[in-house]
Amino acid sequence: MNDIRRGTLSEETFFDTVGGEPTFRRLVHLFYQGVAEDELLRPMYPEGDLGPAEERLALFLMQYWGGPRTYSEERGHPRLRMRHVPFRVDRAAHDAWLKHMRTAVDGLDLPAEAEQQLWDYLTYAAASMINTAG
Template sequence: MEIDITSNPGTVFAAVGGEEPIRRLVHLFYQGVAEDPLLRAMYPEEDLGPAEERMALFLIQFWGGPRSYSERRGHPRLRLRHAPFRVDRAAHDAWLHHMRTALDALHLPPPIEQELWNSLTTTAAAMINTPEDPA
């Protein structure tokens, strides 16, 4: 994959090559979600397409691209938007598993891949809203 950082230099969005690779990442991620009983249950919509679009727009903006997500949906408020769902360690791990699989499929240069992974793992940890039961 050829990386072009001329459109918005210095951003992760530019480093990955813009919108298309981020949309591909999200699409591959949702292919995994569709087959995962734990995560799939968090999506009441029969079609995952709207959720895929929301995540793509969010990541595009989060990583330095156009602000289409905020223009359409307002402030991301990730924790608030995830509050109705039980996001525990199992959900966190499943989410990261599917994201890791999707990220690996992009075959990005290692420094860019690591930057994305660091961002995704930090965000996933912040979404946990259900503590583990004490043993």
């Protein structure tokens, strides 16, 4: 959707299209509900409470999709691969991560095109985090 704001052409972002912050917070909350019970993934989150990890992922995804830049303001450049180096991310971790993310995406009830766009990014991101053979 295009409109004129303050004399400039503005385009609605994916963030806006899918419902903004509430949608991304729901996605990430649903995802971490699965992670909390996952024997493979849970140990990758050393904090006793998954809340800080949930907040970081929500802020990152909101920024990535055109929302507030809070993630970069608080944490700097995302540097996703570097931030994941301390963790063993193999094909099994990749698959487990995507399993929980698939459940979370399905819980959003997005329009098909938006769901596919989000899922394409998530599968790409998960594959790019693999840092261990196996």
